[in-house]
Amino acid sequence: MFSKLAVLVRIAFANLFGSGINILVGVVLFFGAALLVVGGALFGTLDRSLSKSIVGSVTGHLEVYSARSKEKLEVYGKFDGSDSNLAPIEGFSELKAKLLQLPNVKSVVPQGTSGAMLGSGNTIDLTLEKLRALYRNQQDPKTALSEADFRAQADSVKGHVRNMIGLLAKDLEKVTELGTAESVDPEEKAALTKTASEEFWSTFDQEPYAHLELLENKVSPMVADADLLFIRYLGTDLDAYQQTFDRLQIVEGERVPKGRRGILLPRFFQQEYLKLKNARRLDKIRDAREAGRKISNEDDKELQRWLRENQTQPREIVLQLDGIQTKQAVEKLQKALSSQEADLAALLSSFFKLTDDNFDERYKFFYAELAPMLALYRVKVGDTMTLRSFGRSGGFEAVSVKVYGIFEFNGLEKSPVAGAAALIDMVSFRELYGFLTSDKAAELQALKDTTKAKSVSRENAEADLFGSDDAVAVVETKESKIVDLERASGLRETAAEKATRVYTQAEIDNGVVMHAAVTLKDGSPEAIVATRAEIETLLAAAKKAPAADVVAAAQKLLDDKKLPFMLAAAAGPVIDGEKQRAAGKDGPNDDQLIAFKEALFNERARLDPAAYQTLDTLMEGARPEIWVVSWSQAAGALGQFIDVFRLILVGMVVAFALVALIVVSIGVTIATLQRTATIGTLRAIGAQRPFVVGMVFTETVVLTLVFGILGALVGAATVVYLHATGIPAFRDELYFFFSGPALRPDLDVANLVFSVVTTLFVSLLAVLVPVFLAVRVAPVTAMQASE
Amino acid sequence: MPNNIVSIRDVVKEYRLDKVVVPALRGVSLEVERGEFISIAGPSGSGKTTMLNLIGCVDTATRGVVEVAGQNTGTLSERQLTQLRLDTLGFIFQSFNLVAVLTVYQNVELPLLLQNKLGGAERKKRVMELLAAVGIDTHAKHRPSELSGGQRQRVAIARALVTEPSIVLADEPTANLDSATGEAIIDLMKDLNQKKGTTFIFSTHDHRVMKHADSVVRLADGKIIGKESADAAVQHALQSAVDKAPAPAAS
Ligand SMILES: Nc1ncnc2c1ncn2[C@@H]1O[C@H](COP(=O)(O)OP(=O)(O)OP(=O)(O)O)[C@@H](O)[C@H]1O
Numbered sequence A: 001m002f003s004k005l006a007v008l009v010r011i012a013f014a015n016l017f018g019s020g021i022n023i024l025v026g027v028v029l030f031f032g033a034a035l036l037v038v039g040g041a042l043f044g045t046l047d048r049s050l051s052k053s054i055v056g057s058v059t060g061h062l063e064v065y066s067a068r069s070k071e072k073l074e075v076y077g078k079f080d081g082s083d084s085n086l087a088p089i090e091g092f093s094e095l096k097a098k099l100l101q102l103p104n105v106k107s108v109v110p111q112g113t114s115g116a117m118l119g120s121g122n123t124i125d126l127t128l129e130k131l132r133a134l135y136r137n138q139q140d141p142k143t144a145l146s147e148a149d150f151r152a153q154a155d156s157v158k159g160h161v162r163n164m165i166g167l168l169a170k171d172l173e174k175v176t177e178l179g180t181a182e183s184v185d186p187e188e189k190a191a192l193t194k195t196a197s198e199e200f201w202s203t204f205d206q207e208p209y210a211h212l213e214l215l216e217n218k219v220s221p222m223v224a225d226a227d228l229l230f231i232r233y234l235g236t237d238l239d240a241y242q243q244t245f246d247r248l249q250i251v252e253g254e255r256v257p258k259g260r261r262g263i264l265l266p267r268f269f270q271q272e273y274l275k276l277k278n279a280r281r282l283d284k285i286r287d288a289r290e291a292g293r294k295i296s297n298e299d300d301k302e303l304q305r306w307l308r309e310n311q312t313q314p315r316e317i318v319l320q321l322d323g324i325q326t327k328q329a330v331e332k333l334q335k336a337l338s339s340q341e342a343d344l345a346a347l348l349s350s351f352f353k354l355t356d357d358n359f360d361e362r363y364k365f366f367y368a369e370l371a372p373m374l375a376l377y378r379v380k381v382g383d384t385m386t387l388r389s390f391g392r393s394g395g396f397e398a399v400s401v402k403v404y405g406i407f408e409f410n411g412l413e414k415s416p417v418a419g420a421a422a423l424i425d426m427v428s429f430r431e432l433y434g435f436l437t438s439d440k441a442a443e444l445q446a447l448k449d450t451t452k453a454k455s456v457s458r459e460n461a462e463a464d465l466f467g468s469d470d471a472v473a474v475v476e477t478k479e480s481k482i483v484d485l486e487r488a489s490g491l492r493e494t495a496a497e498k499a500t501r502v503y504t505q506a507e508i509d510n511g512v513v514m515h516a517a518v519t520l521k522d523g524s525p526e527a528i529v530a531t532r533a534e535i536e537t538l539l540a541a542a543k544k545a546p547a548a549d550v551v552a553a554a555q556k557l558l559d560d561k562k563l564p565f566m567l568a569a570a571a572g573p574v575i576d577g578e579k580q581r582a583a584g585k586d587g588p589n590d591d592q593l594i595a596f597k598e599a600l601f602n603e604r605a606r607l608d609p610a611a612y613q614t615l616d617t618l619m620e621g622a623r624p625e626i627w628v629v630s631w632s633q634a635a636g637a638l639g640q641f642i643d644v645f646r647l648i649l650v651g652m653v654v655a656f657a658l659v660a661l662i663v664v665s666i667g668v669t670i671a672t673l674q675r676t677a678t679i680g681t682l683r684a685i686g687a688q689r690p691f692v693v694g695m696v697f698t699e700t701v702v703l704t705l706v707f708g709i710l711g712a713l714v715g716a717a718t719v720v721y722l723h724a725t726g727i728p729a730f731r732d733e734l735y736f737f738f739s740g741p742a743l744r745p746d747l748d749v750a751n752l753v754f755s756v757v758t759t760l761f762v763s764l765l766a767v768l769v770p771v772f773l774a775v776r777v778a779p780v781t782a783m784q785a786s787e
Numbered sequence B: 001m002p003n004n005i006v007s008i009r010d011v012v013k014e015y016r017l018d019k020v021v022v023p024a025l026r027g028v029s030l031e032v033e034r035g036e037f038i039s040i041a042g043p044s045g046s047g048k049t050t051m052l053n054l055i056g057c058v059d060t061a062t063r064g065v066v067e068v069a070g071q072n073t074g075t076l077s078e079r080q081l082t083q084l085r086l087d088t089l090g091f092i093f094q095s096f097n098l099v100a101v102l103t104v105y106q107n108v109e110l111p112l113l114l115q116n117k118l119g120g121a122e123r124k125k126r127v128m129e130l131l132a133a134v135g136i137d138t139h140a141k142h143r144p145s146e147l148s149g150g151q152r153q154r155v156a157i158a159r160a161l162v163t164e165p166s167i168v169l170a171d172e173p174t175a176n177l178d179s180a181t182g183e184a185i186i187d188l189m190k191d192l193n194q195k196k197g198t199t200f201i202f203s204t205h206d207h208r209v210m211k212h213a214d215s216v217v218r219l220a221d222g223k224i225i226g227k228e229s230a231d232a233a234v235q236h237a238l239q240s241a242v243d244k245a246p247a248p249a250a251s
């Protein structure tokens, strides 16, 4: 036997380079194996790095949320940008304590994601606020300025406001000229005319607040570029969050002190949305130039757009400067540009005519000379900013929080995804989201019913949205009773209280939490699965025993084949699971239940009410109070990228397998046909059929192993090389996927083995056809053979 | 006659091509004794190869009995036939049929490996002896492609004899060789026939080759028209060559 094998291997090796076909087959296998190794490493690493990004910045390894929720948890928001409709977790602190009992659970961090309008205000708002503060301070002897100083300052600010109104009026004229007059709101026009008038300003001091109100309510909203910024935020126990997600780094300012209210803004958001647009564009042009792009390149559409916009949109700068500053800026620019132009906007336009030659100089000039006069960021560290959002109650909730710092995630600095959401304390989140725990909500409802007041009227909501803290104050006065009651139950504090109060851990934990990140000590994929199962079991303990009649009724629906296919497919495992549970074994798992719930929701319109009722009752009886899902599920669409990677990987393997299958079977078939004479001779001189089969197989195995292993090794070398050099994140979006500025694929021995085994498996499959042909070669062929 | 190594009785071989039946042998009977050195002669298409295929157990008769080394080949399974070929028969082909990727030594060793009876040392001894006997031992490490036709056929002879078969079959072993080399090959075969007592059955057109045979079986049109001495056969062959103008050199 052994000697036969020896001769087989000998023939196989001798044949290896004996035929061109074999070489061709070998080359395909070589590249295939190399591709599998490189692809496997690449996607495997991508998988790991994306998971690192998600796990390390938001979700932890697992997320828990209420099973009463209408929708699935998607921490990054749904496709349309809105948030999942979740029910709050009731009794978070008990849940946390329960989960922390499991040996592998490291921490449980409460969370809630939502979005809010950022009312940092536009330049007019800010200027008007300055004016209002001047008048307010003047009333208080402690803060009052000397009359002369007050006059000077008030006049400067007023001049600034009039300047802006002038610009607005000019804009309005342009619109009218363009014939799009119907789009002009007559009320707006009237307000502008009025506030631009001499009379308005000469009577200002008689009734400063009434005048300010008019400006704030009518003029300010006209400034479209106030673009109400939208910001996503993650409400969380900031202290626990910072301890758990240690990639978080404060790059400016400080952490929110323990127990305090406060917000941390992502650096990406700060740069992208809060920075003065002209300055931001300058930065981007600088980055582009550093990346080797040229201003002179007309085809660089993006770069050209930045250049153009800077020239055509100097207004943001013009609006920011008051009279004195404008004069200074004009002088500086005249000197720098050696120009006689007196109009600041025109000067700025020519200043922003950038070329590859003058860029560095002007960039420096901008930051050294102009920037000090400007507010580069609409919100600065230390500011208090007002977030406004539609709360659950339907009205606007406005919450002011102090910006403590700017943060980044290590390695994800440039990632828009990681930099999208601000971090806000849990208490402010609850207030903003308008969420109360059910018992508190009931209590408050009772209180409200007794006072017969609406929580927020429409009018007030408007004032709330566009007004400042004073507007909130108005609301507060109007609804003082409710507010008092709310305050009594710890729901509302004054702004001052809010800013200084230190909340206890119990206060942070004992409120509404939308979902919570669970981080694990061992975060390997297997450990995640295992711990998830443990948590499911732990939480399933609270389920009531399944109702036999409901399960039977559901089974009947299934048996009668009355359910739509998808629903039937999802219901099956749950029904089986419930039967198991009735028998004292493990019930359906969360994935099965969630799939069932989704299918039921999707098919609800097609079901007759009785069937729906049965299945809904089944669902309600089978589900736990809390779902526990993996980080990739919690990440929603983003998490599905992991599936996409895996799919691509599987696709690659399948594509390779198909190509290899075809090439190897054709190749080996040709090689076999070419050797019918030899096979016939061997048969004639006494080789049995199995020997011939063995010959073709051995040859293929040798061919595959030699080229496959060689390919796998070359693939491995490529991976090692890529690991050393790193694949740079050539788009900012890739930072998140790469979990850093470069992807460094890791070599995994399993990848090597998989690659070789797959190659071998495919080859052996492919060789069936030639083997079939080979055994049919008759010994008599040898007689007819001619060389 | 149990002593006869080959016994053919009333054998008919027909090839079926679609619906046409081509008769290749039409009732032939032949007895070959152990140690004979016989030639099968006859014009092209007379059925020489067909007959050797039947004796060589690579094909079976349509009717009649073919007994090789006492075994009725018609009753054997494909597996048993293969085993019979391995143990009892040796083959020398017109176009040598050496395994191109193996060396001379490895080609000759191959049947022994298939048999798997001898140990490594014995095997080596047997192979080297035979290579020496056919005068090719100096080329043991060469590939067939590096040898001349005559040398290749020597290797083929060594391979055919390495298992010490009872019968060696050779279908026109000299057809691809020039006449001097061809005669040398036949001489070699004859020499081995005498030294080892192996039965040789070979077919040929060539009267110069025929004359070395102990006796010649003459075939025509699928029938044996006589078994005669080599000299007589040569006469017949020359005669038929005169009859049919152009000289029959090779097939
Ligand atoms: N595989 C086959 N299929 C059909 N007919 C065949 C086949 N082999 C041989 N024949 C036919 O059988 C007859 C005898 O052929 P065979 O090859 O035995 O003759 P031969 O004497 O060896 O001729 P040659 O000297 O040309 O080799 C011929 O008529 C031939 O056409």
Ligand SMILES: [Mg+2]
Pocket: B048, B049, B050, B171
């Ligand atoms: Mg022939």
